[in-house]
Amino acid sequence: MRPECRRRLLAWFDKSQRELPWRQTRDPYRVWVSEIMCQQTQVATVIPYYLRWMERFPTLPDLARASEEEVLLQWQGLGYYRRGRMLRTGAQQIHQQGWPASALEWRSVAGVGPYTAAAIASICLGEPVAVVDGNVERVYARFMGDSTPGESLQRPAAAWAQAWIDPSRPGDWNQALMELGALICRPQQPQCSQCPLASECRAKTEGRIDQLPVPKTRRPTVELRLLTLVPVFGAELGVELISEGSWWKGLYQFPTAKSRPVAIQGPTLALLPRVRHQVTHHKLAFESELIQMAHRDSSLFWFPSDQACPWPLPVPQQKILAAARDFLNSHSPTR
DNA sequence: AAGGCGGGGAC
DNA sequence: GTCCCAGCCTT
Numbered sequence: 001m002r003p004e005c006r007r008r009l010l011a012w013f014d015k016s017q018r019e020l021p022w023r024q025t026r027d028p029y030r031v032w033v034s035e036i037m038c039q040q041t042q043v044a045t046v047i048p049y050y051l052r053w054m055e056r057f058p059t060l061p062d063l064a065r066a067s068e069e070e071v072l073l074q075w076q077g078l079g080y081y082r083r084g085r086m087l088r089t090g091a092q093q094i095h096q097q098g099w100p101a102s103a104l105e106w107r108s109v110a111g112v113g114p115y116t117a118a119a120i121a122s123i124c125l126g127e128p129v130a131v132v133d134g135n136v137e138r139v140y141a142r143f144m145g146d147s148t149p150g151e152s153l154q155r156p157a158a159a160w161a162q163a164w165i166d167p168s169r170p171g172d173w174n175q176a177l178m179e180l181g182a183l184i185c186r187p188q189q190p191q192c193s194q195c196p197l198a199s200e201c202r203a204k205t206e207g208r209i210d211q212l213p214v215p216k217t218r219r220p221t222v223e224l225r226l227l228t229l230v231p232v233f234g235a236e237l238g239v240e241l242i243s244e245g246s247w248w249k250g251l252y253q254f255p256t257a258k259s260r261p262v263a264i265q266g267p268t269l270a271l272l273p274r275v276r277h278q279v280t281h282h283k284l285a286f287e288s289e290l291i292q293m294a295h296r297d298s299s300l301f302w303f304p305s306d307q308a309c310p311w312p313l314p315v316p317q318q319k320i321l322a323a324a325r326d327f328l329n330s331h332s333p334t335r
Numbered sequence: 336a337a338g339g340c341g342g343g344g345a346c
Numbered sequence: 347g348t349c350c351c352a353g354c355c356t357t
Contacts, residue, residue, distance in 0.1 A: 038352040042344055045351090079341025082355075113354045133352045151336090178352055187350060188346065215349080219338090247340080279341065315342065 013176035086111030135181025145202030150216035238300030
């Protein structure tokens with residue numbers, strides 16, 4: 001890459017960058033939260049969560065003092081719930097020890113890996129450390145015409161990005177590469193005609209744009225069926241804590257036939273519509289029965305069916321809850 | 336080095 | 347349907 005290229009990329013970034021809620025600040029708390037939320041999650045998905053989060057936890061102490069359940073409730077629907085838990089743990093660390101003063105120190109904060117440490121340090125501290133995310137790997141592979149397969153791109157991409165980082169604007173350089181990957185050098189249908197680097201892009205000049213980067217290997221999809229029981233007592237529904245060793249452990253779910261083989265018995269009110277959901281390489285199909293309970297089983301957590309569940313539910317459970325409400329509303333005696 | 340971990344945007 | 351997203355942690 002020539003210095004001229006670097007200048008063009010930064011000029012493009014100055015002109016074309018999106019206005020994002022965390023771009024108006026160098027407050028490490030806000031930048032940190034945004035970086036954690038953005039892990040493996042598209043920016044458009046993050047924005048509403050980020051805005052709600054900042055209303056509920058405006059400052060680091062607010063987060064450090066919050067309960068894990070309250071944090072998970074805010075995180076509900078974002079996925080990768082360990083991120084939320086570790087954000088809280090990290091807030092407690094920083095609340096005690098003070099703010100990290102370098103990328104290296106950021107690495108010791110819970111949930112902060114090489115990418116996040118470099119992102120925060122470059123943006124908030126002006127430290128010249130390059131980030132490598134999926135965008136940077138893709139831009140690198142195409143720009144340099146590197147056909148290293150996806151799993152192994154990180155190392156060469158890191159060396160390249162670090163060699164060309166602008167020491168006077170490290171945060172902008174990092175964000176410019178990622179923004180280019182998100183807006184122009186997209187996985188499918190890259191907009192090469194608008195790319196500030198097109199003239200020196202090897203994939204472009206060699207006509208290999210649609211062959212780079214070489215994709216990662218994928219695991220075959222596994223399909224699973226699960227039977228869920230939705231306990232009803234009066235106007236309330238019961239959920240249970242998801243145990244260790246299951247997906248979404250620590251969140252809540254309607255009991256499954258497997259987790260509660262005998263405790264839940266009673267007449268079936270309805271078979272609810274099947275809920276489909278995808279988890280990594282698994283396809284899940286939830287089949288749910290609404291069960292009339294004879295008593296308010298104290299081993300379950302009960303809440304009014306017409307109110308929001310006060311405990312964090314993973315998305316498929318939210319869909320089951322919606323289906324149960326639909327049924328109860330259309331069959332309520334007052335209707 | 337490989338696997339686990341969510342959910343959804345965009346085509 | 348497909349691919350993959352501002353990754354990290356554990357084994």
